[in-house]
Amino acid sequence: MKKFRVLILLVLACFAFTSQAQTTVTGLVQDAAGATIPGVSVIVQNTTNGTVTNMDGIFELKVESLPVTLVTSFVGFTTKETVITSAEQVTIILSEGVGLDEIMVTSTRTIRSQKQSAMSMSSMKAEEIQQKAASSQADILRSVPGITAEGGGGEVATNVFVRGLPSGGQYVFNPLEYDGMPVISTFGLNSSAHDVYVRNDMGIKSLDFPRGGAAILYGAGSVAGVINYISKTGTDKPENIIQMEVADKGRVRADFFSGGKLGGEDSRTYYALSGFYRYDEGPLDTGLPTQGMQLRGNIKQEFDNGELIVSGQFIDDRVQFFLPLPLDGNSRDYAKGNDGKDVKTVQTMHAQNLSYQTPDGVYRTPIKDGVVTKGGYFMANYKHKFDNNLKMDAKMRYARYAHQFNLFLAGSNNPISLNNFVTGMDAAATDIVATKTGLSSTLSGSDLVYENTLLDRNRPMTDMATEINVTKKLEGVSVEHNITAGIFLSRTEADDQNVQTTYITEFASKPHLLDISYMNGGNQMILSKNGLYNPGAAYANNFITANKKAIYFTDEMKMDRWRIDVGLRFETIEATVSREGNASYLMDGDASLSSNLQTVKWGNNAYLTGKGKDSDWAGVIAANYELNDKINLYGNVTKGYFFPQPRGIQIAADGTVGSYETEEIYQGELGIKYGSERFRGTFAGYYVDLNDRRNVDLRDDPNNPGTTIETVTTLSTKAIGIEATWRYDLADNLNFNGSITYQEHEYNKSEANPEIVGNELERQPNIMSYSALEYDNDAFDAGFSWSYTGKKFANIANTVELDAINIFRFDAGYTMDLGDDGETLRFGVAVFNVFDDNGITEGNPRDATQADAGEYFVGRPILPRRIFFRTTFSF
Numbered sequence: 001m002k003k004f005r006v007l008i009l010l011v012l013a014c015f016a017f018t019s020q021a022q023t024t025v026t027g028l029v030q031d032a033a034g035a036t037i038p039g040v041s042v043i044v045q046n047t048t049n050g051t052v053t054n055m056d057g058i059f060e061l062k063v064e065s066l067p068v069t070l071v072t073s074f075v076g077f078t079t080k081e082t083v084i085t086s087a088e089q090v091t092i093i094l095s096e097g098v099g100l101d102e103i104m105v106t107s108t109r110t111i112r113s114q115k116q117s118a119m120s121m122s123s124m125k126a127e128e129i130q131q132k133a134a135s136s137q138a139d140i141l142r143s144v145p146g147i148t149a150e151g152g153g154g155e156v157a158t159n160v161f162v163r164g165l166p167s168g169g170q171y172v173f174n175p176l177e178y179d180g181m182p183v184i185s186t187f188g189l190n191s192s193a194h195d196v197y198v199r200n201d202m203g204i205k206s207l208d209f210p211r212g213g214a215a216i217l218y219g220a221g222s223v224a225g226v227i228n229y230i231s232k233t234g235t236d237k238p239e240n241i242i243q244m245e246v247a248d249k250g251r252v253r254a255d256f257f258s259g260g261k262l263g264g265e266d267s268r269t270y271y272a273l274s275g276f277y278r279y280d281e282g283p284l285d286t287g288l289p290t291q292g293m294q295l296r297g298n299i300k301q302e303f304d305n306g307e308l309i310v311s312g313q314f315i316d317d318r319v320q321f322f323l324p325l326p327l328d329g330n331s332r333d334y335a336k337g338n339d340g341k342d343v344k345t346v347q348t349m350h351a352q353n354l355s356y357q358t359p360d361g362v363y364r365t366p367i368k369d370g371v372v373t374k375g376g377y378f379m380a381n382y383k384h385k386f387d388n389n390l391k392m393d394a395k396m397r398y399a400r401y402a403h404q405f406n407l408f409l410a411g412s413n414n415p416i417s418l419n420n421f422v423t424g425m426d427a428a429a430t431d432i433v434a435t436k437t438g439l440s441s442t443l444s445g446s447d448l449v450y451e452n453t454l455l456d457r458n459r460p461m462t463d464m465a466t467e468i469n470v471t472k473k474l475e476g477v478s479v480e481h482n483i484t485a486g487i488f489l490s491r492t493e494a495d496d497q498n499v500q501t502t503y504i505t506e507f508a509s510k511p512h513l514l515d516i517s518y519m520n521g522g523n524q525m526i527l528s529k530n531g532l533y534n535p536g537a538a539y540a541n542n543f544i545t546a547n548k549k550a551i552y553f554t555d556e557m558k559m560d561r562w563r564i565d566v567g568l569r570f571e572t573i574e575a576t577v578s579r580e581g582n583a584s585y586l587m588d589g590d591a592s593l594s595s596n597l598q599t600v601k602w603g604n605n606a607y608l609t610g611k612g613k614d615s616d617w618a619g620v621i622a623a624n625y626e627l628n629d630k631i632n633l634y635g636n637v638t639k640g641y642f643f644p645q646p647r648g649i650q651i652a653a654d655g656t657v658g659s660y661e662t663e664e665i666y667q668g669e670l671g672i673k674y675g676s677e678r679f680r681g682t683f684a685g686y687y688v689d690l691n692d693r694r695n696v697d698l699r700d701d702p703n704n705p706g707t708t709i710e711t712v713t714t715l716s717t718k719a720i721g722i723e724a725t726w727r728y729d730l731a732d733n734l735n736f737n738g739s740i741t742y743q744e745h746e747y748n749k750s751e752a753n754p755e756i757v758g759n760e761l762e763r764q765p766n767i768m769s770y771s772a773l774e775y776d777n778d779a780f781d782a783g784f785s786w787s788y789t790g791k792k793f794a795n796i797a798n799t800v801e802l803d804a805i806n807i808f809r810f811d812a813g814y815t816m817d818l819g820d821d822g823e824t825l826r827f828g829v830a831v832f833n834v835f836d837d838n839g840i841t842e843g844n845p846r847d848a849t850q851a852d853a854g855e856y857f858v859g860r861p862i863l864p865r866r867i868f869f870r871t872t873f874s875f
Helices: 002-011 126-132 137-141 420-423
Strands: 022-030 043-046 051-052 058-063 068-073 080-084 088-093 118-124 145-148 159-162 176-178 204-211 229-231 239-249 251-262 270-280 290-303 306-318 327-328 353-359 361-364 371-386 390-405 430-435 448-458 460-477 481-505 515-521 523-526 530-559 563-585 597-624 631-642 663-675 677-698 708-731 734-750 766-778 778-790 805-817 824-834 840-842 856-861 868-875
Touching: 002 068, 022 068, 068 088, 068 530, 118 126, 118 677, 126 137, 126 204, 126 868, 137 145, 137 159, 137 176, 353 530, 390 708, 420 448, 420 515, 420 677, 481 523, 631 824
Parallel strands: 022 088, 176 229, 530 597
Antiparallel strands: 022 058, 043 051, 043 068, 068 080, 118 204, 145 159, 204 229, 239 251, 239 868, 251 270, 270 290, 290 306, 306 371, 327 856, 353 361, 371 390, 390 448, 390 460, 430 515, 448 481, 460 481, 481 530, 515 523, 530 563, 563 597, 597 631, 631 663, 663 677, 677 708, 708 734, 734 766, 766 778, 778 805, 805 824, 824 868, 840 856
16 A cells, blocks of 8 residues: 555645737638548647637637747647747648547546557557457457457457457457447346447447556446447438448348538538448358347537437347357367368357256257347436536437347267267267158268257346546646546346256257167167257356446646646455255156156246445546657556456355455556657567466355355466557558567466466467558558467466467458539459468366366367458448
């Protein structure tokens, strides 16, 4: 605590204030198309004297004398300096921003460019997001520095790993946000990722990803950064886009966006509406298609001193999710099936009709629907500027979804010959027969069979969150303070009902189910019936809620060439878990059936309830120094915290509830940002330290029978690394951009398993990089990119090493002008995984004892090469 007293002292510092001005300068700010831009920041260079343009793009600013240099900046545009020599009205034209010149809007309450921020910051525009999109969030996020994004599962549940921190994937340390509000306020009520609830579409304006620094303070908070998508809103200039997409392996998709003004010429009401419909039989052919739609939109009402944006979403979508499968143990390439062909997926449409009797009636698996999301959100955001340099920003979001995450839990077992499989269950088995369910064809005793499991998970979710903050600008002789105080409140509820069903198939792509019988002492025995091997193999049912309350205080200071941020956040979480028990029930007494076929595990309607509650604080000191007009130096030190996932709260049979405490995370970063006409880049070193991640174990006290005791073991990790980003304009319309991250990371403490101390973090590479060569002259555009993820270990024991992964993409398009009003038609092609690399993105995360060698290796390869063709009409 002592080493953070400086944080508190700085936050509580006192400030002095004054003001001065004489001559009035007036002007108009427009974009390249001549449209006026409201809300643009106009500041006298190297001072705190400034204003913003009104709703007509006009500004008035008093200055001490002429000439002066005005600095104009606005989100999405390049900051511009204009020398004013007279009092005549000036017209300032802003061009679209690139790289470090872009204005950031996430995790700040002042207008500043990325170059001026005191943290690592990445952003992406709508055009780039659309071009990178192939299947999932991973296609976009793998180009973001410091992120490892695994998208082998398909469109949803991208595994996102942030530099230096241990996690099992998903969005554990990086909440996914839209327009500054989280998709889920508390992650970990179940394991469904943020991206199952919302899809990207053509209504996205940009992506911001701030890392460290003040990003841990605002809104829902995050120790490692926020992935924030910002939606388009309507403007005076109408915009309409229609896009059709087709791809190999049976994919079609239609997208649209429409935005503009509602009402007459004097109206200040604007709309934006976007959506898509998509049908997809790939990228892996399982016979179970992905299909669905989404609509998103907003209405914006501007006022003299503020604006109100009301937005919403409706989604009705079903997505197939791909799991690891048995690969060849030597080459880690696809294994050969009974038909001699590569087995690229063991998921199959033949499992969609599995059903069986339970205490609640007949259970029918919903596996054909895959990941189901139906519902939406409503959000309101009101911003108001008062006359005394005070502004308010208030947000409210309510979301409700019917959601299932049904998957094939492949990888639990390896293929085995039919005879060995049956005799392994009953050594006295003879006359073994395996018939394909519904067919007359049979397997030979040497043919391979595969035991697989369906995991059906019903997970409806409701989330409500609100954030209100006020910012006061105080101008002194040499320093400007922007002091923000805010509050964030949320409540999240989610179910997590799990039913496991085990079945038997042949070993082949899109395999048939098997009915297996044999003789034992003259009696016929049935091992699998209609493909079922163990109906109701496992059952779990949980209902979890979480309430969060947070307050934060920040001061963003500007003084000459310095920008200094300090801040504090205090937060409390209270989570409740209700967990149903289960029991085995006899459903069929037929003695010829195996014991698995006679019984099911199901809920017993007996619930255990437990609560977890804790509070913690976060603090930030960050600074940016403008060395000259090209170079900025920056650094930040943060103390953060992480609330363990509520679903991990332990409850013993006697009702004893395990303790629940936060994890402490300390981070530091020092870097340089350089921006010139042709080259923009950053270089930084960073340090991440996670202290005392707790594992709680409840067990019977051997010295006091009938009493439960708690054993807590902890582990800690640390990481140190360097990171560089760049964009170099090789020629007009041609640039080379990219990033590279190198890190050393390890477990430096483990009370439960001291042998892992010194091991690297699982699923975290030492090297990750992204590079792209891009050309765009407004008519023809093309890009070739390379995403590289270095070697990494699949498990905490570091016994299974995964080779490096390379993913190459190619994109090209030609745009034709169709009229004088800006109508265009673009024909585009995109190729994902150009060289059809099938590198392994993950091993078997559900098997901590996975071996590095053997006849089979369970892993999830990169999705196969896919070619997309797009036609986009803009008008």
